[in-house]
Amino acid sequence: MSIYIGTHLATEESRPYNFHMCGIVGYVGRAEATPILLEGLRRLEYRGYDSAGIAVVNGEHQFETRKCAGRIASLAKLIARKPASGHVGISHTRWATHGKVNDENAHPHFDASGKIALVHNGVIENYQALKEQLIQNGDTDFRSDTDTEVLAHLVGNIYEQLDGKDSKARLMNAVRAALKQVIGTYGIAVVHANVPDFIVGARRGSPLVLGIGRDENFLASDVSAIVAYTRDAVYLNDFELVALEPDKFEISSLDGAAGQHAVSRVEFTAEDIKKGDYPHYMLKEIFEQPFSVRDAMRGRLSFEDCTAKLGGLNMTPAELRKITRIVLTGCGTAFHAAMVGEYLIEHLASIPTEVEYASEFRHRNTPMTPDTLVFAISQSGETADTLGALRESRQKGYRTLGICNNVASTIARESDGGVYMHAGPEIGVAATKSFTSQLVILTLIGLLLGRMRHLSTAEGAQLIEALENLPDKVQETLKLSDRIKTLAKKYVDVSGVLFFGRQFNFPIAMEGALKLKEITYLYAEGHPSAELKHGIIALIRPDLPSIFIAPEDAVFSKNLNNIEQVKARKGPIIALTSGNGAGRLKGIANDIVTLPSVPDCLMPILTVIPLQLLAYHLAVELGRDVDKPRNLAKSVTVE
Ligand code: F6R
Numbered sequence: 001m002s003i004y005i006g007t008h009l010a011t012e013e014s015r016p017y018n019f020h021m022c023g024i025v026g027y028v029g030r031a032e033a034t035p036i037l038l039e040g041l042r043r044l045e046y047r048g049y050d051s052a053g054i055a056v057v058n059g060e061h062q063f064e065t066r067k068c069a070g071r072i073a074s075l076a077k078l079i080a081r082k083p084a085s086g087h088v089g090i091s092h093t094r095w096a097t098h099g100k101v102n103d104e105n106a107h108p109h110f111d112a113s114g115k116i117a118l119v120h121n122g123v124i125e126n127y128q129a130l131k132e133q134l135i136q137n138g139d140t141d142f143r144s145d146t147d148t149e150v151l152a153h154l155v156g157n158i159y160e161q162l163d164g165k166d167s168k169a170r171l172m173n174a175v176r177a178a179l180k181q182v183i184g185t186y187g188i189a190v191v192h193a194n195v196p197d198f199i200v201g202a203r204r205g206s207p208l209v210l211g212i213g214r215d216e217n218f219l220a221s222d223v224s225a226i227v228a229y230t231r232d233a234v235y236l237n238d239f240e241l242v243a244l245e246p247d248k249f250e251i252s253s254l255d256g257a258a259g260q261h262a263v264s265r266v267e268f269t270a271e272d273i274k275k276g277d278y279p280h281y282m283l284k285e286i287f288e289q290p291f292s293v294r295d296a297m298r299g300r301l302s303f304e305d306c307t308a309k310l311g312g313l314n315m316t317p318a319e320l321r322k323i324t325r326i327v328l329t330g331c332g333t334a335f336h337a338a339m340v341g342e343y344l345i346e347h348l349a350s351i352p353t354e355v356e357y358a359s360e361f362r363h364r365n366t367p368m369t370p371d372t373l374v375f376a377i378s379q380s381g382e383t384a385d386t387l388g389a390l391r392e393s394r395q396k397g398y399r400t401l402g403i404c405n406n407v408a409s410t411i412a413r414e415s416d417g418g419v420y421m422h423a424g425p426e427i428g429v430a431a432t433k434s435f436t437s438q439l440v441i442l443t444l445i446g447l448l449l450g451r452m453r454h455l456s457t458a459e460g461a462q463l464i465e466a467l468e469n470l471p472d473k474v475q476e477t478l479k480l481s482d483r484i485k486t487l488a489k490k491y492v493d494v495s496g497v498l499f500f501g502r503q504f505n506f507p508i509a510m511e512g513a514l515k516l517k518e519i520t521y522l523y524a525e526g527h528p529s530a531e532l533k534h535g536i537i538a539l540i541r542p543d544l545p546s547i548f549i550a551p552e553d554a555v556f557s558k559n560l561n562n563i564e565q566v567k568a569r570k571g572p573i574i575a576l577t578s579g580n581g582a583g584r585l586k587g588i589a590n591d592i593v594t595l596p597s598v599p600d601c602l603m604p605i606l607t608v609i610p611l612q613l614l615a616y617h618l619a620v621e622l623g624r625d626v627d628k629p630r631n632l633a634k635s636v637t638v639e
Contacts, residue, residue, distance in 0.1 A: 022107075022121050023093040024208070025225045026189040026199045029216025029246045033089035034079060036218075040225035041072050041093045043273060049628050050096050051106035054079070055117040056089030061193050063117055067106040071628075087246075088197055090189040090219075092119035095633040100145070109149040111156020112139050115193045116171075118152040121221055122185035122206040130154055130181060147184075154178040155190060167195045172243055172252075175200045179241075179254060189219050199244040202254075203236045207382055207410060210234040210242055210249055212263065217244045222635075223408065224425055228270035234261045235408045264408060273425045280626045282428030282519070286612050287478060290471040292423040292433040293605065296440035297467055306460030307451035308444035313401060314417030321452050323373045326353040327398075328442075329361045329389045330377035331636070333431035333514060337438035338377055339507035340604050341445075347601055348446030348463075349453055358389035359639070374400040375418075375445075379426055379434035380635040381409020388639070390415060403441050405434050419444070428627050429634045430518050432612050435511065436474070439605050443467065446601075466599050473596040477609045480593060481617075484610050487574065487591055488617030494543055496523030498571075499611070500532060501549035502559055508549050508604045512611030519619040519629045529562040540571035547614075548589070549607045552579035553600040563588055576607055 023044025027033040033056045041052055052075040053067025064084035068074050072093060092107035108117040124130070127147035134153050142149055159174035171192050179186070185205030192198070201208050201219045211218035211226035211233055218226040219242070223233050236242060239254040251259035278284035302309050313320070326345055328338035338355040345353045356366065358376065362385065376390040381404035390411055393400040402411045402418035405426065412418060421437035443463075451460050491497075497516055499509035509526035516524040527536055529548065540546070546566045550559035556577075566573055567588055575581070575589035578597045585592050595606050619626045 022095050022221070023225065024090070024119050024121055024187060024189050024219065024221040025092075026090045026191075026201065026219035026244070027216070028088040028197055028199050028244050029213065030087060031216060033086050034084050036229065037089050037091035038072065038076055038079065039228065040218075040220060041075070041091050043225045043228075044093050044220070044222055045072050045628065050094045050101040051103070052091070052093040053106045053108055053119075054084065054089055054091035055108040055191065056084050056086030057191060057193050057196070058084075058086045061196070063110075063114070063193050065108065065117070067108065068103050069101050069106060088191060088199065090117060090119050090191050090199065104144045105146050107148060109144060109146060109152045111152045111159070112141055113156055113160070116152060116156045116159065116190060117193075118148060118155065118188055118190045120148040120151060121187040122204070123147065124151055124182055124186065125184040126182065127151070127184075151178060151182065151186070151188070154181065159192070167192070168198050168243065171195050171198065172200055172241065175202060176241060176254060176256065179204070187221050197245055200241060201236065201244060202241040204238045205384075208236045208242075209408065210236065210244065212249070215246050217246060217249055219244055223266050224273050224427075227266050227268065227273070231266040231269070232263050233266050233408070234263055235413070267407060268425055273427060280428065280616070280620075282430055282432060282616055282626050285426055285428050285433045286609065286616065288424065289433050289436050289478070289609065290475040292421070292437050293440055293474050294471040295422040295424075296437040297444060298422070300444055301464050301467065303461075303464060305451070306457045306464060308448040310419055310444060310448055312417055312419050315399070317452060320449060322371050323351060323449065324371040325369050325373070326351055327356060327361070327366070327368070327372060327374045327393075328353060328377060329356045329358045329374065329386065331358050331383050331385050333435050333511060334377040334379060334383075334386070334438060336507045336511040336514065337435055337442065338375075339510070340439055340504060341375075341377075341442035343504050343507075344439075344442050344446040344601055345449065348443070348455060349449035351449055351453075356389070357385075358383070359385040362388040362392045368396065368398060372398050374398050375403055376400060376411055376415060377403040377438055378409070378411050379405045379421070379423075379431055381406040381411035382635050383411075384636060384639050387411055387414070403438060405437070427634075429629055429632050430515055430612075430615070430626075435608060436605050440467070440470075443601065463599065463601075466602055470598065470602060470605060473598055473606060474609065476596045477606045480595070480610055481613050483593060484613040485617040487593075488614060488621050490591075491545055491572075491574075492618065492621045494522070494545055496544055498536065498539065498544060498546045499524065499526040499549070500529040500546060500559075500562060501526070501607070502529045502555040503553070504601055504604050505549040505551065505607055508607050508611065509547075511608055512547060512549070512615070515612055515615035516618065518632060519615050519624055519626050520622055521624065521630065522618070529559050532562050532565060537565060537569065540566055540569040542570055542572065545572040545574055545590075547574045547576065547611070549576050550581060550585070551577055551595065551600070551603045551607065552581040552597070553603060556581060556584075560584060560588075576610055578603070
């Protein structure tokens with residue numbers, strides 16, 4: 001076995017275990033595995049980018065292993081120096097939330113014999129007990145601090161104890177027996193150097209998808225890693241294993257029963273996940289919004305009945321009419337969409353609506369009426385907290401629907417129904433187009449429920465007309481990009497930014513602040529404008545600008561009062577407005593950005609765009625890594 005590792009020295013405190021929400025790619029076939037694995041890892045890098053590694057089996061049944069701390073680019077350099085050739089291999093890109101980032105902790109990990117390589121996403125909660133058990137059996141040669149290595153050793157240990165000439169069945173059984181001892185979550189890929197052309201995959205709580213090719217098969221934690229090679233995919237369920245060979249695959253349960261599978265056609269192509277002419281995915285995705293907003297409502301507007309058609313909810317009109325309460329749950333940006341959703345649904349349908357952080361909802365006793373409808377909102381459909389909330393809600397007997405972008409995701413599959421965003425792949429770590437798609441869908445839900453209650457035909461028709469025109473308004477808003485870039489240059493030296501908004505735009509203040517924090521690392525807060533005078537005003541100073549989201553809407557004059565309050569304390573003010581707002585803000589705000597006009601309830605879909613652009617341009621000015629901001633990962637599959 002030849003292991004080449006990089007030379008990165010970790011400085012962080014060593015901890016005995018780590019959590020991952022990382023990427024896995026496996027390949028078995030006739031082609032050279034390494035370029036495919038490397039390309040797959042690049043596609044997954046947005047999910048984790050602390051360290052990376054590959055192990056391929058060479059012609060002498062030896063592992064060629066390359067792994068190092070750092071980005072995929074560092075791994076690629078390592079491989080360029082020491083090429084690794086073989087037709088079967090597994091690879092991993094890691095995002096650690098605990099434990100140091102160093103070469104040794106990078107995956108793949110090996111069993112004691114060095115013959116079994118394993119990559120893992122998830123957390124082995126009882127790794128300590130398993131490790132002690134292995135040590136008692138004389139297996140002491142652990143090279144990393146990871147829980148993953150313990151699993152690799154366990155598989156190896158069991159493999160040695162099993163008899164049988166059929167080495168493939170033996171490896172499957174060893175993995176199966178090891179996983180039965182595991183408490184925790186996993187998506188894994190396992191290869192044995194002496195079992196040719198064979199990969200074992202398994203999942204529990206961490207996604208794994210199998211890509212079917214011709215005389216080659218793929219395994220990945222996210223289909224975007226393999227869509228360049230095949231669009232035929234099988235999504236594994238929890239407690240399922242897959243045995244993968246170049247020309248066949250077999251799915252079975254942890255108990256050994258043969259599994260059912262359905263082959264899905266992946267909606268998007270490899271082209272869709274390319275940056276094209278854009279310098280960053282985030283900018284590309286911001287500029288895709290006229291299309292993603294259109295796609296979120298495509299086929300879902302009924303001009304005849306002046307309502308929305310959402311068949312995916314899987315609910316009859318009678319059931320929908322019975323709903324007395326709605327709970328919207330999600331994390332981060334999806335939570336902010338939920339906050340706008342509360343305003344939208346109460347405004348359009350007058351149904352009491354509450355918003356809960358998924359992480360809070362799942363662990364507390366929220367009093368619920370029997371006719372409560374719960375929506376779990378998640379771009380990835382894999383966020384652990386949102387999935388936990390969905391499961392908790394279903395367990396308590398509530399109808400729980402998903403609003404997801406990733407159609408094959410766990411949340412999409414485990415919910416009672418839902419509405420897909422159809423926004424296309426979102427690669428930039430900062431969520432942009434998924435947010436505006438979520439807002440469109442929440443508007444459609446409000447419209448549908450509203451039209452079953454008090455909302456008139458005329459009001460429904462007006463909203464539909466406005467929705468129809470919305471993509472053009474989004475396009476018009478995007479023309480502000482250069483102006484926002486100028487503002488970013490002007491404000492590049494600020495110590496932070498405060499964001500304020502009212503009503504529909506209060507959550508946009510929070511979303512604007514989140515975007516800024518995530519990719520510029522500047523201090524930022526978002527608040528309802530009126531809260532200013534209840535404490536925040538103490539922060540006002542010349543190097544801390546306030547951005548007011550103040551379209552010419554029902555609360556414009558109220559916003560104007562708050563703007564004056566900041567002005568009186570010499571705080572710089574950037575105002576986002578619409579209609580005649582600019583005229584009234586002249587001489588008060590330092591900078592005024594005028595957006596197209598739309599009905600008040602649709603305004604957040606426009607007001608968020610200049611804030612996305614501001615975060616983007618400021619991050620570029622500050623030299624930040626826009627698509628891979630520090631410490632963040634796109635999909636948070638740990639609690
Ligand atoms: C913000 C961001 C995160 C996600 C959050 C939920 O830009 O990307 O805050 O919004 O982790 O992710 P999903 O929507 O995939 O559940």
